[in-house]
Amino acid sequence: MRFVPTAIEGAFVLEQERHADERGWFARTFCARDFAEQGLKPAVAQTSVSFNHRRGTLRGMHWQAPPAAEAKLVRCTRGAMWDVIVDLRPESPTWLRRFAVELDAESGAALYVPEMVAHGFQTLADDTEVSYQISEFFAPECARGAPYDDPAFGIEWPLPVTVMSDKDRGWPAFGAEPAVTQ
DSSP states (O other), X not given: OEEEEOSSTTOEEEEOOOEEETTEEXXXXXXXXXXXXXXXXXXXXXXXXXXXXXXXXEEEEEEEOTXXXXXXXXXXXXXXXXXXXXXXXXXXXTTTOEEEEEEETTTOOEEEEOTTEEEEEEESSSSEEEEEEESSOOOGGGEEEOOTTOTTTOOOOSSOOOXXXXXXXXXOOTTSSOOOOO
């Protein structure tokens, strides 16, 4: 796999190096040693999947605060998505910078999201499935979010929002008192 740096310090797009033959192809999608060599957190505490029925579905912007801050490896396994991250680490040289990339099942590329970097996505196709490898266990008391259209982030989403959870509609603006997911 190839680690392609993004505009966010410590965040990478991981491109597959596919080895093809008459059967099809094979590609490594995770290697703890390769992650450690890049200075990334190679731990995987849990894996999750989200399935999204409709194009335009929006999930995010989410992160988990210390002491349960989490890194994520996000991959689109079916369909396509516009994946967005925003650096929320005040000490980072890329603080409040955003990065977006289209991920789809065909390319197999993934996005590595460091700790304290907000993550969200919008589906670009019906029946989009997203797989996550997450470095920490979910801690509801540490779950945080901000509005998808928060002016502090300035994210331009490619489609009108068709579906979004009430929880995602209710996040306070970034910098306001943090909301906690229950």
